Amino acid sequence: MVTSRRQFIKIGALGAGSLALAGSSFNLAKGSSILDKISGAGTGEPLRTPTYCEICFWQCAGWVYKDEDGKIQKIVGNDDDQHCNGRFCPRGTGGVGQYNDEDRLKTPLIRTREGDKESFREASWDEALDYIAGKMRAIAQKHGPECVALFTHGSGGAHFGQMMKAFGSASIAAPSFAQCRGPREVGFLTTFGDIIYSPERIDIRDTRCMVLIGSHLGENMHNGQVQEMSDAIDKGATIITVDPRFSTAAGKSKYWLPIKPATDLALLLSWIHVIIENEWYDKDYVERYTVGFEQLKEHVKTFTPEWAYGITTIDPNVIRETAREMHNAAPSVIVNPGRHVTWYGDDTQRLRAVAILTALLGSWGRRGGYYKPEKLHLPNYPVPPFPEPKRNPTQAYEGKYTLANEVVANGLCDATIPTVDRSCNYKAWIVNGTNLLAAFPNQANTLKAIDALELLVVVDTMPVEITGYADVVLPECTYLERYDMLRNSNHRQPNLALRMPAAEPKYNTKPASWIAQELARKLGLSAWFPWKNIEEMLDWQLKEMGSSLEEMKRIGVKNFPREADDLYFSPGEEVVFNTTSGKIELYSSDMESAGFEPLPVYTAHEEPPEGYYRLNYGRAPMHTFSRTANNPNLTDLMDENVLWVNPKVARLWGLETGQYIKLKNQDEKISTFAIKVRVTERIRWDSVYMVHGFGHNNKKLSRAHGRGINDTEMITRVHIDPVMGGTGMRGNFVTFITDFEKEGKEAEA
Amino acid sequence: MRYAMAVDTKKCVGCSDCVVACQTENNVPIGFCRDWVVEVTDGTYPQLEVEIRSERCNHCENSPCVRCCPTGASHYAEGGVVLVTPHKCIGCGACIASCPYDARYPHPDGHVDKCTFCLHNRVEKGLDPACVSVCPTKCMYFGDLDDPNSPVSKVLKTRKFKTLIPEAGTNPQLYFLI
Ligand code: SF4
Numbered sequence: 048m049v050t051s052r053r054q055f056i057k058i059g060a061l062g063a064g065s066l067a068l069a070g071s072s073f074n075l076a077k078g079s080s081i082l083d084k085i086s087g088a089g090t091g092e093p094l095r096t097p098t099y100c101e102i103c104f105w106q107c108a109g110w111v112y113k114d115e116d117g118k119i120q121k122i123v124g125n126d127d128d129q130h131c132n133g134r135f136c137p138r139g140t141g142g143v144g145q146y147n148d149e150d151r152l153k154t155p156l157i158r159t160r161e162g163d164k165e166s167f168r169e170a171s172w173d174e175a176l177d178y179i180a181g182k183m184r185a186i187a188q189k190h191g192p193e194c195v196a197l198f199t200h201g202s203g204g205a206h207f208g209q210m211m212k213a214f215g216s217a218s219i220a221a222p223s224f225a226q227c228r229g230p231r232e233v234g235f236l237t238t239f240g241d242i243i244y245s246p247e248r249i250d251i252r253d254t255r256c257m258v259l260i261g262s263h264l265g266e267n268m269h270n271g272q273v274q275e276m277s278d279a280i281d282k283g284a285t286i287i288t289v290d291p292r293f294s295t296a297a298g299k300s301k302y303w304l305p306i307k308p309a310t311d312l313a314l315l316l317s318w319i320h321v322i323i324e325n326e327w328y329d330k331d332y333v334e335r336y337t338v339g340f341e342q343l344k345e346h347v348k349t350f351t352p353e354w355a356y357g358i359t360t361i362d363p364n365v366i367r368e369t370a371r372e373m374h375n376a377a378p379s380v381i382v383n384p385g386r387h388v389t390w391y392g393d394d395t396q397r398l399r400a401v402a403i404l405t406a407l408l409g410s411w412g413r414r415g416g417y418y419k420p421e422k423l424h425l426p427n428y429p430v431p432p433f434p435e436p437k438r439n440p441t442q443a444y445e446g447k448y449t450l451a452n453e454v455v456a457n458g459l460c461d462a463t464i465p466t467v468d469r470s471c472n473y474k475a476w477i478v479n480g481t482n483l484l485a486a487f488p489n490q491a492n493t494l495k496a497i498d499a500l501e502l503l504v505v506v507d508t509m510p511v512e513i514t515g516y517a518d519v520v521l522p523e524c525t526y527l528e529r530y531d532m533l534r535n536s537n538h539r540q541p542n543l544a545l546r547m548p549a550a551e552p553k554y555n556t557k558p559a560s561w562i563a564q565e566l567a568r569k570l571g572l573s574a575w576f577p578w579k580n581i582e583e584m585l586d587w588q589l590k591e592m593g594s595s596l597e598e599m600k601r602i603g604v605k606n607f608p609r610e611a612d613d614l615y616f617s618p619g620e621e622v623v624f625n626t627t628s629g630k631i632e633l634y635s636s637d638m639e640s641a642g643f644e645p646l647p648v649y650t651a652h653e654e655p656p657e658g659y660y661r662l663n664y665g666r667a668p669m670h671t672f673s674r675t676a677n678n679p680n681l682t683d684l685m686d687e688n689v690l691w692v693n694p695k696v697a698r699l700w701g702l703e704t705g706q707y708i709k710l711k712n713q714d715e716k717i718s719t720f721a722i723k724v725r726v727t728e729r730i731r732w733d734s735v736y737m738v739h740g741f742g743h744n745n746k747k748l749s750r751a752h753g754r755g756i757n758d759t760e761m762i763t764r765v766h767i768d769p770v771m772g773g774t775g776m777r778g779n780f781v782t783f784i785t786d787f788e789k790e791g792k793e794a795e796a
Numbered sequence: 797m798r799y800a801m802a803v804d805t806k807k808c809v810g811c812s813d814c815v816v817a818c819q820t821e822n823n824v825p826i827g828f829c830r831d832w833v834v835e836v837t838d839g840t841y842p843q844l845e846v847e848i849r850s851e852r853c854n855h856c857e858n859s860p861c862v863r864c865c866p867t868g869a870s871h872y873a874e875g876g877v878v879l880v881t882p883h884k885c886i887g888c889g890a891c892i893a894s895c896p897y898d899a900r901y902p903h904p905d906g907h908v909d910k911c912t913f914c915l916h917n918r919v920e921k922g923l924d925p926a927c928v929s930v931c932p933t934k935c936m937y938f939g940d941l942d943d944p945n946s947p948v949s950k951v952l953k954t955r956k957f958k959t960l961i962p963e964a965g966t967n968p969q970l971y972f973l974i
């Protein structure tokens with residue numbers, strides 16, 4: 048395996064044996080069926096069990112209902128839950144499709160080699176876990192346990208993280224930082240000394256003005272935010288949307304600023320200029336809480352709306368007018384920090400500008416602006432101290448990304464590719480719940496890293512692309528079939544939510560909690576998993592909080608009172624911020640001492656060459672990343688992505704709505720599959736747009752294979768944010784190929 | 797009693813949650829739907845408007861489908877709700893052809909199916925229809941038009957609204973707030 052390049056194995060290539068295990072199930076609770084234990088059984092009440100949703104990171108809490116035959120029928124929101132207020136989003140409502148998906152991973156698989164032919168063979172859990180434990184032990188002996196890295200997204204992370212820490216590795220990374228929200232966390236951390244959290248601490252419910260910059264709420268179905276935006280619209284709030292595309296949110300906005308792509312920072316600086324120039328900032332707030340105002344004032348002096356017009360193409364009067372709207376609404380105004388903000392490589396600086404604007408408007412700590420969230424201090428089940436890891440994950444990218452406050456996943460990926468000058472190379476990856484080939488841009492780089500691994504373990508529910516490169520594939524059961532850690536989230540009120548199984552695991556699948564505990568046992572690490580099973584551990588934690596597993600099974604969600612009445616600052620209150628100066632840093636000393644611009648500076652980004660268009664991507668409300676693309680309920684709503692093309696561009700190229708085309712990018716990368724054109728006025732002529740998460744190339748995903756284009760595949764050029772390692776993905780340009788050999792679904796059509 | 801529904805096009809984001817919730821609540825088979833989302837774009841870049849509507853059966857007061865049904869399977873139920881009685885339906889499809897809103901579909905079990913306003917399974921139990929109760933933007937209002945305090949009566953009093961294809965003379969009871 049060290050010498051030969053690993054072949055991608057399509058799980059679909061498995062023999063009929065894969066079906067033999069279908070229908071076999073495993074009893075979590077020894078001796079008795081879970082179904083017996085589920086509240087309501089035998090009482091004539093509809094069977095209803097609590098869960099929190101795993102289709103996206105919002106983790107809405109809800110109820111799973113079953114019909115008379117004991118089949119899962121529907122999932123609805125829990126009225127007491129602050130994440131969803133009793134209403135799930137379409138993906139959560141369609142979550143039952145993940146459980147029913149017949150293409151799920153069904154049994155453990157181990158890669159085998161015969162000559163130069165590689166394939167998967169089915170294995171028992173015992174054999175698969177023994178195999179992994181053996182490899183991990185060998186790697187630990189040869190290179191040290193810190194050479195094993197965990198990539199995770201979602202609820203499995205806690206279980207596998209515990210196992211990793213016990214094993215002696217702190218290299219645990221989630222793509223949700225450097226591929227997504229990292230720049231905003233660092234931008235706000237360096238300014239306010241605190242991060243935004245998830246769900247975001249923005250008080251949309253009571254806002255009078257919200258500015259969305261490239262953030263397409265409504266298509267981006269961050270449930271609580273979409274709900275509160277609708278409430279705010281009802282109450283007459285002004286929405287200002289900045290987007291080169293006429294997004295759904297733009298259609299609900301009083302102002303739509305059709306900005307030239309990649310110039311948002313110029314607009315933000317100009318807004319700051321206008322607000323300072325007209326003395327529209329909150330003087331008391333700025334004086335009381337901030338440092339660096341004079342430097343900022345000097346810095347933005349020349350960033351007039353006329354200056355910004357030349358860059359952004361936004362009418363200077365509109366820039367002034369929208370700045371006035373923000374001022375009029377202040378402090379109940381939100382310049383929305385967004386979520387997926389890794390765009391151009393200077394993203395932390397852009398988010399710093401958002402943070403500065405927020406401070407000038409005095410909306411941090413104010414009703415209708417940013418509130419202070421609170422979460423419970425939930426004790427962990429007592430375990431021995433973890434061994435001190437010999438290497439810290441940041442040593443994988445020594446001297447780089449110094450302001451990253453979480454592990455930079457792509458930094459670990461890069462540190463897996465052997466080079467002469469690096470002491471640390473990862474030898475094994477455990478990948479749980481994230482399809483790294485769709486999450487990381489520059490697939491060639493990811494594949495190079497994978498090629499250098501001695502062990503790749505993938506734990507997932509679906510045969511997503513990354514499984515094809517694994518040495519061992521472990522089929523996790525879906526969230527509807529398992530317990531997980533309690534959801535303990537930051538919100539207006541501290542709260543806990545329980546996920547418990549609504550059904551027994553289908554096929555030969557297991558919950559992450561069990562997999563991690565069992566693997567730990569085989570590695571001799573049971574001391575860090577002293578509980579009999581996860582129920583016992585959860586019950587212990589809940590009793591510490593004055594509740595119990597029994598109570599949580601009945602109520603699903605429990606809200607607790609806040610420790611202090613400090614959701615907002617009180618007028619004139621003394622506040623100490625967790626920054627170097629103890630104040631809100633308009634001028635950032637952290638940025639300065641790390642060698643970065645202490646005040647955000649606009650730099651022009653490369654523009655598409657003649658005949659090319661900037662590739663923009665986003666979300667659809669009925670899909671999450673690439674993980675729902677095969678869900679039968681959700682593909683029913685949308686089963687492929689389409690390419691938005693401006694009519695002028697379409698005329699030039701002779702493109703028509705419904706026509707399939709391929710794309711080629713600036714590096715001559717041609718898309719594997721074709722995509723349907725959607726000619727629409729809703730997009731600028733200098734860019735094209737598609738929804739992320741399609742174009743799967745594993746045949747075993749029967750509804751997703753060959754459907755649309757995988758945007759990640761076209762993102763071969765990555766602009767790394769030097770501040771925190773974020774992978775800027777919006778600097779890629781594509782052109783159209785109309786003449787190609789048809790394959791995949793569109794050839795069958 | 798006159799059941800009606802209003803959908804606020806200013807708030808609907810077209811997420812289709814109403815579609816999935818209806819499917820799971822009413823066991824609508826995959827591949828079919830009782831409600832759906834329509835998006836209409838007007839204008840040229842950058843002077844644009846988009847209207848998004850969650851549509852379903854209009855429960856018309858003067859419905860061509862009830863009129864043309866040869867077996868009486870299509871009928872008016874309590875509150876004017878237009879329903880199909882599956883065991884009386886012979887699947888001839890006359891109603892499908894007569895509906896100006898394309899609101900009906902042939903159920904694989906051999907009968908015609910459509911939106912029921914969730915009359916028997918929810919409304920009669922005091923619950924809102926599934927689509928109304930799931931909608932993340934709370935853009936749908938349901939209730940009895942004869943009751944001035946019902947959510948739908950109240951919202952129609954304060955907001956401008958329209959119905960679809962009024963010229964068909966069907967007198968639809970699905971209103972769109974504009
Ligand atoms: S926003 Fe939707 S997908 Fe995400 S957790 Fe909530 S219901 Fe699930």
Ligand code: SF4
Nearest residue numbers: 808809811812814931
């Ligand atoms: S659930 Fe509500 S917001 Fe979503 S499409 Fe339906 S009506 Fe519109």
Ligand code: SF4
Nearest residue numbers: 818911912913925927
């Ligand atoms: S009222 Fe009921 S049947 Fe009609 S569309 Fe809504 S959920 Fe479906």
